[in-house]
Amino acid sequence: MTGFAVSEEKNRGLQQKMAEVGVREEDFEERFVRSSGNGGQHVNKTSSCVQLKHIPTGIHVTCMRERSQSVNRFLARRELLERIEAASGIITPEMKRIEKLRKQKNRRRRRAVAVE
Numbered sequence: 001m002t003g004f005a006v007s008e009e010k011n012r013g014l015q016q017k018m019a020e021v022g023v024r025e026e027d028f029e030e031r032f033v034r035s036s037g038n039g040g041q042h043v044n045k046t047s048s049c050v051q052l053k054h055i056p057t058g059i060h061v062t063c064m065r066e067r068s069q070s071v072n073r074f075l076a077r078r079e080l081l082e083r084i085e086a087a088s089g090i091i092t093p094e095m096k097r098i099e100k101l102r103k104q105k106n107r108r109r110r111r112a113v114a115v116e
Contacts, residue, residue: 004070004071004073004074005068005070005071005074006070006071006074010074011074014074014077014078014081017078017081018077018081021081021084021085021088023054023081023084027054027055027056028052028053028054028055028077028080029052029053029055030050030051030052030053030073031050031051031052032047032048032049032050032051032069033047033049033051034046034047034048034049035047035048035049035064035067036049036064037064039067042067043067046069047069048064048066048067048068048069048072049062049063049064049072050062050063050064050069050072050073050075050076051076052073052076052077052080054080054084057084057087059080059083059084059087061076061079061080061083062076063075063076063079082094
């Protein structure tokens, strides 16, 4: 895997995460398409949107958050690894964050009902 336009530390972290999950670069099918949204002429002329598919599981991710194709490639891989972990039953930091928000919302709902 070549380095992406992010720090060396983030590149190493991504490689370690791929090794932990057991995903290889050859398992990915990658396509580049034109993005939409903000970015003006740059976005309209370049294919900076990344569509990444993990062939063994069939999980598909589309990333067009940044104007840079290289950064989008990094972000797509990171998001795909999180989805693979979630599908395998491993609790991810994103799942913890969502559960925390769900608990806060339930707590607020119970307090609002008790006040009425």
